[in-house]
Amino acid sequence: MLLRIGTRGSQLALAQSQWVKEKIGVKYSEVRVELVRIKTKGDKILGSPLSKIGGKGLFVKEIEDALLRKDVDIAVHSMKDVPAELPEGLEISLFPMREDPRDAFVSNAYESIQDLPKGASVGTGSLRRSAQLLRLRPDLRVIPMRGNVDTRLKKMESGDLQAVILASAGLRRLGLEKRISQVLPTEMFLPAIGQGVLGLEIRKADHSLRNQLGFLNHQETELTLRAERGFLKELKGGCQVPIAGYGRLDGDKLLLQGMVANLDGSELIRDEAVGPKKRPEEIGVQLARKMLALGADKILQQIYGRA
Secondary structure (H helix, E strand, C coil), rough: CEEEEEEEECCCHHHHHHHHHHHHHHHHCCEEEEECCCCCHHHHHCCCCEEEECCCCCCCHHHHHHHHCCCCCCCEHHHCCCCCCCCEEEEECCCCCCCCEEEEEEEECCCCCCCCCCEEEECCCCCHHHHHHHHHHCEEEECCCCCCHHHHHHHHCCCCCEEEEEEEHHHHCCCCCHHCCECCCCCCCCCCCCCCHHHHHHHCCCHHHHHHHHCCCHHHHHHHHHHHHHHHHHHCHHHHHHEEEEEEEEEEEEEEEEEEECCCCCEEEEEEEEECCCCCHHHHHHHHHHHHHHHHHHHHHHHHHCC
């Protein structure tokens, strides 16, 4: 039996897909697994911020098209790159255990955000990180940047930047955890929806494949992710808005924290909701509506340009 995994060609995407390939190979020695590299629009257009060229779907559309054409059987995604709505006929129902969801401050000269001198330049490609950083340190200069992890680290090492903020999960999956100067606690920096989570996307009709791959699913990761994505979907959020969310389990309860901010972090609304873990999407919707009532609707309208 041959299984073809569709993946982006970046070093991180290949590392993530290779991990899935190895897990399947150990479980089913008779299955041959191939990685199929697919270049997405987001990989081709590197000169513009994601918020200007279409947002999250730029990293998944071509892979999803390959799934629908049956050129590949599975797609492995970083869930923070996946839009709230999926194409008809596809589903993401398998989520391996989450890697560290937190953001990481990386610098060759400074140990923490607090240590940065006034006016220091910090690189990030995320409006969410930018808003939270400016909320903490409005005196800093945020420099928009795109590219893979290695490219971003090289830009810092060239001397133009004093630091960059990256996902801890990506650095750890690449074996670069020693580069982390400070892991940013969620109390300081709330992560992106689905940060640190891998999702396996398949065709809805492939019931047998879903059952075969069920051993990869981690229930806590699935429940907390569904709450986070329920929050994102209710807010109709994308890369154009600084939105963050992070769920965790406490016994039979699921606690979800969320944030919506304007672009410079001068307005930031953060709150949480708790509910039974068996109804994760409802907790996400509950928190979104709560925050909209607190003023997140005005921030969203301002950014999207709606009256």
